[in-house]
Amino acid sequence: TRPAGPLRASWGWWRQQLAHSFIGFVIVLNALALGLSIEYSPDWGGWLVVDSVFAIIFTAELLVNLRLYGLRTYFFGPGRPCSNFDVDLRWRLLEFLLVCLAIWEIVAALTVGTAEQGRIIFRMLRFARIARIVRLCRLHVFAELTSMVNGAIGGLRTLFWSMMLMALPLYVVALVMREGLAGRSSANEAAAPDLDLGWAFQDLGAS
Known part of the structure; x- marks a missing residue:
């Protein structure tokens, strides 16, 4: 059962902090997995499963935020015009782009396979995931x-x-x-x- 009154607000705050801590932990794990996949056995098929798990987590986070806040509020904030290209909008667009790149990386790995051209595209998409570390600066935990x-x-x-x-x-x-x-x-x-x-x-x- 949910607590009522001030306890509900406190519970919501703790739940938000736990969610931010979990996402920050996942981002750190994603960065470590990226380094391990580059250093040790980059052609191992298990890395595709690991990358798919991270992509599912980040996609689920994006969908939950869109469900809770709505499309306009999530990207532009409450009461802001759509033409206001501020800092929050740039961060939201970066997060949305990173999720799209993660999904595209999985699709490219499944469709292209082990061809040389596919490896080049796969490596470019993998290096793009380094930008996800910047998201740590947006979390209250950090x-x-x-x-x-x-x-x-x-x-x-x-x-x-x-x-x-x-x-x-x-x-x-x-x-x-x-x-x-x-x-x-x-x-x-x-x-x-x-x-x-x-x-x-x-x-x-x-x-």
Whole structure:
């Protein structure tokens, strides 16, 4: 029986968290299976069964979401116009595309068989499944992972300007030394060969 009132809301929240945890676990297993299938016995027929199980799980997840939220609400959100191509819509379209690719991969493996052209198509579709790992960033269970990724992306900008701050003074000093010392190398070499430093500033890279 379902609990009533606040307990029902709490039960719904826990059920959603369990569903997200299960999907995240399946995505991780799918990524591990992809690596194992590439490294060990890629022509083994059992990988088709494993891929079919993952495809069924992801297809069932998509159908359940479409059943619960509806087509328009699932893709565009409640009260949003269909022309609003926002971030949520792009994520939903990516998930829908990945499910279609998983189904297409199974169909291609069953129809094409072991022909060389079929193997090429099969490998391309298999590599497309790597994009499914990005879905982990959308799950609440991996909120800390999302924060770390956002922090790393934000830190790249700071790292870039830090490198520019170090590179610009070095470049200015190299220009000064190249112009000031390299032009006098001939005279210094004739007057005092042991004190000639022109060889060290013969180009900007050496400077």
